[in-house]
Amino acid sequence: MEKNARLPSLAEGLSLLLLCAALTTIQVLIGGTRMVFSLPAYALLGAAGLFAAFSLRRRLPLPNQLCLAVTALFCTYILGRALASPVGYIARSDVYSVLGGLVVYFFFACILTKARQRLFLVACLLALAVGHVLIGVVQFRDGTNFMPISWLQRYDYDRRASGFYICPNHLAGVLEVLGVIGLSVVCWSRWPIWGKLLVAYATGVCYIGLILTGSRGGYLSTVTSLLVFAILSLAILRRSGGNMFWKVGALGAGAALALAFVVVFYVSKNDFLKDRAQNTFETTNMRIELWKSAIQQWKLQPILGTGSGTYQYFGRMFRSESVQLDPIYVHNDYLHLLAEYGLLGAVGMAIFLALHLRTGWQNFARLGPKRVALSQRPLSNALALNVGALAAVASYLVHSIFDFNLHIPANVLLMAFVFGLLANDGVVRGSSPPVPPQSQTLWRLILPVLGAVLLVQCARLLPGEYFSERARMAVRDQQPGVGLLYALKGLRYDPQNPDLHYRLGAVRMQLGDASGDPQVAASFHREGIAEFKRALAIAPQEQIYALELANALDSERRFDEAEAIFHDIIRFDPKSLSVRRSYEGHLKLRNGKPPSEGNPPAADS
Numbered sequence: 001m002e003k004n005a006r007l008p009s010l011a012e013g014l015s016l017l018l019l020c021a022a023l024t025t026i027q028v029l030i031g032g033t034r035m036v037f038s039l040p041a042y043a044l045l046g047a048a049g050l051f052a053a054f055s056l057r058r059r060l061p062l063p064n065q066l067c068l069a070v071t072a073l074f075c076t077y078i079l080g081r082a083l084a085s086p087v088g089y090i091a092r093s094d095v096y097s098v099l100g101g102l103v104v105y106f107f108f109a110c111i112l113t114k115a116r117q118r119l120f121l122v123a124c125l126l127a128l129a130v131g132h133v134l135i136g137v138v139q140f141r142d143g144t145n146f147m148p149i150s151w152l153q154r155y156d157y158d159r160r161a162s163g164f165y166i167c168p169n170h171l172a173g174v175l176e177v178l179g180v181i182g183l184s185v186v187c188w189s190r191w192p193i194w195g196k197l198l199v200a201y202a203t204g205v206c207y208i209g210l211i212l213t214g215s216r217g218g219y220l221s222t223v224t225s226l227l228v229f230a231i232l233s234l235a236i237l238r239r240s241g242g243n244m245f246w247k248v249g250a251l252g253a254g255a256a257l258a259l260a261f262v263v264v265f266y267v268s269k270n271d272f273l274k275d276r277a278q279n280t281f282e283t284t285n286m287r288i289e290l291w292k293s294a295i296q297q298w299k300l301q302p303i304l305g306t307g308s309g310t311y312q313y314f315g316r317m318f319r320s321e322s323v324q325l326d327p328i329y330v331h332n333d334y335l336h337l338l339a340e341y342g343l344l345g346a347v348g349m350a351i352f353l354a355l356h357l358r359t360g361w362q363n364f365a366r367l368g369p370k371r372v373a374l375s376q377r378p379l380s381n382a383l384a385l386n387v388g389a390l391a392a393v394a395s396y397l398v399h400s401i402f403d404f405n406l407h408i409p410a411n412v413l414l415m416a417f418v419f420g421l422l423a424n425d426g427v428v429r430g431s432s433p434p435v436p437p438q439s440q441t442l443w444r445l446i447l448p449v450l451g452a453v454l455l456v457q458c459a460r461l462l463p464g465e466y467f468s469e470r471a472r473m474a475v476r477d478q479q480p481g482v483g484l485l486y487a488l489k490g491l492r493y494d495p496q497n498p499d500l501h502y503r504l505g506a507v508r509m510q511l512g513d514a515s516g517d518p519q520v521a522a523s524f525h526r527e528g529i530a531e532f533k534r535a536l537a538i539a540p541q542e543q544i545y546a547l548e549l550a551n552a553l554d555s556e557r558r559f560d561e562a563e564a565i566f567h568d569i570i571r572f573d574p575k576s577l578s579v580r581r582s583y584e585g586h587l588k589l590r591n592g593k594p595p596s597e598g599n600p601p602a603a604d605s
Contacts, residue, residue: 011054016117018048019107020124022100023413027128027174030152031165032409035092036465041413042096043458045103049451055111056444063109063424064359068443071423074348075102081341085307087539089498094308096457097409101416103450108420110444115381115426119189121417122181122385126202129178132171133209136161140212151473161212165410172210172218173405176395177414179206180225181388187233189384217402225395232364232387239373286323287331287402293318294335298342305342313541314339316573324577326543329407333400336407353393360390360422367425382425389421464494471503480510498538502545505531509552525556541572547582559590 022044032038075098082098085091108118138146143159154166162168182203186196210218297314300306306314315327330336338346367383396405396415405411467490474483487504494500505528512524532549539545546569553562566583573579 008054008058011051012111012117015048015051015107016112016120018044018051019104019112020121022048023104023121023125023410023417024128026410026413027132028149028164030154031167031170031411032097033166034465034469035096035461036469038093038096038100038409039458039462039465041409042100042454043462045100045413046451046454046458048107049103049447049449049454052107052111052444052447052451056441058111060111061113061424061426061428062437062440063113063443064355065439067355067359067423068106068109070348070352070355071102071105071419072446074352077344077348078341081304081345082308085309085340087307087309087498087542089496089538090309090312091307092461093407093409096454097407097412099450099454100409101412103447103454104413104416105420105423106443106447106450108417109423110440111447113424113426115385118385118421118426119185119191119381122178122185123199125178125414126182126199126206129175129209130202130205132163132165132174133161133205133212136163136168136171136209136212139163160214161209163209165408168213169215169217169403170405170408170411172213172215172221173396173399173403173408173411174414175206175210175213176218176222176225176399177392177418179203179210179222180229180391180395181385181418182206183226183229184384184388184391187384188236188379188387189381190379191381215403217399220402221395221397221399224398225391228394229387229391232368232390236368236372236378236383239369240376240378286325289320289323290315290327290330291332291335292320293323293327294330294332294339297339298335301342303342303344305338305340305345308340311336311339313572316543316576319573319575321575323575329404331403333404333406336404353397356419356422357390357393360386360393363422363425363427364390367427382427385421386425389418392418393422461494464490464497464500466490467493468497468499468503471500471507475503475506475510478510480507480514483507484511496538498535498542498545501531501535501538502548505529505535505548505552509548509555522556525552528552529556543569543573543579547579550586551582554586554589557589559586562586563590 022041025044026032026038026041029037029040032041078098079095082091082094112118135146135148138144140159140161145154145156147154148164152164152166154162157168160168161171163171165171165174182199185191186200186203189196191199207222210222293315294311296318297306297311300314311330312326312328315330319327330339334346334349337349364383364386367380367386371380371383372378392415399405406415467486471483471486471490474480474486483503484507487500487507490497490500491504508524508528508531512521512528515521515524529549529552532545532552535545536542536549546565550562550565550569553559553565563586566586569579570583
């Protein structure tokens with residue numbers, strides 16, 4: 001009997017370790033922004049989900065049932081709409097991000113409800129945040145794209161810190177959440193002094209790193225989260241008695257003013273950060289044009305949206321002349337959701353947010369003002385987590401206006417943890433039944449089911465994604481023989497992966513170009529063209545596949561076929577200057593005339 005009683009506790013401990021490993025892995029692997037880097041973390045989550053089977057009948061604090069029901073309905077719609085999207089491969093990112101987020105959410109809403117379990121995860125993530133910032137300091141100091149893992153590369157963001165991530169805005173999305181939760185632990189938890197000092201150090205590092213990201217959306221959302229934290233803290237102190245309210249309130253206000261002065265002074269001494277801060281409310285920002293494109297896209301399918309991942313197509317179609325970088329994301333989570341998932345998705349998100357904030361506020365009232373008024377003991381681990389979670393959600397409500405953190409898998413998992421805290425504060429109220437209600441068992445049963453799905457799908461998809469990534473690197477490094485090997489291996493596992501067909505086409509074109517025999521070169525080029533066509537058949541509006549196909553057709557002097565491809569490219573992306581230049585190069589090859597003499601086809605042809 002003793003062993004049977006200890007088994008669920010052991011399973012929960014292993015689940016917690018797997019969850020920590022999953023969130024760490026996905027953040028270290030550039031936030032999981034490519035499937036090959038997110039699938040290992042999802043596999044860890046899948047393994048954790050299986051361990052939940054040992055806790056099906058365990059007595060634990062009950063979550064808010066309405067929160068769980070709305071979460072399940074909202075995510076079911078998102079999954080269904082994603083699976084029914086025009087390009088299944090592109091929708092994969094949303095599908096598995098939602099599945100992984102559900103595992104994290106249901107674990108912390110239904111099973112991992114003890115404060116010490118949750119604080120253990122917070123401590124692990126704060127330690128990882130320190131690692132992010134140390135890397136970010138090197139990036140900021142040297143003005144380089146330094147990454148500690150050589151085969152991971154970030155975009156060129158000058159001196160802005162991004163840590164393990166490839167974009168500073170997404171690192172800011174992590175640090176603003178962990179910073180305010182860490183601050184809440186320092187102020188309101190019952191941890192010993194030495195523990196609070198360590199958390200305070202990590203929290204301070206988070207905010208230093210956030211400054212170094214140069215993320216203006218991160219600055220605004222951080223100020224919002226700190227204001228919410230201050231308001232909630234004052235509400236607690238007001239019920240603690242007049243002396244404590246004025247003493248602690250005055251001390252906190254003084255510390256906040258001193259910290260604000262230090263931050264302003266430091267930023268003012270650095271021209272790069274000063275310029276970023278002064279242009280926080282930049283009215284000519286490209287984001288406004290991206291938002292306009294998203295609204296035009298939404299009008300095409302206002303109820304259901306156009307499907308997961310389709311903004312990168314319609315963003316090109318509706319872009320203005322001032323937007324020449326490829327508009328893959330809206331840089332606004334709300335408009336992105338509206339455009340791709342329609343009014344049903346937007347309303348579902350609004351209800352999800354409203355219910356969790358309402359539940360979080362009710363829990364705050366019980367854990368904070370009401371409890372403190374009765375006991376005069378303000379410190380509580382559950383209260384610290386609740387206040388931190390409410391402030392963290394407030395930060396994302398603001399940051400999501402300017403960025404797309406909720407399309408970064410690592411950040412989705414982090415916020416799933418936060419919403420799990422709001423759905424269940426981990427406190428037992430009233431008499432506890434000897435066994436959990438049947439409804440609670442059914443909610444917990446979701447975890448092993450999701451875990452099994454994730455494990456099976458990760459085992460099925462990871463080899464193809466791995467070989468696709470290796471083929472991409474081989475193409476980049478001009479190693480067509482190696483790329484050919486990896487692409488062919490990948491297609492054995494995932495024949496519906498358009499990137500693998502594209503890589504295979506690219507290496508065949510490289511092999512043809514390197515061949516000294518015209519007949520051999522022509523044979524390789526024909527095979528490459530066939531692979532580009534297969535990639536384009538799977539993802540018909542993917543511009544890079546179409547451009548490579550048109551260029552390959554031009555190299556074989558199949559100009560009429562290339563002309564038809566260019567007509568489609570320009571129809572779907574009429575205002576791209578790079579596409580126009582490519583088309584002019586095609587006309588020069590075809591007609592033997594200067595580029596200026598060619599007239600591009602009409603956008604509506």
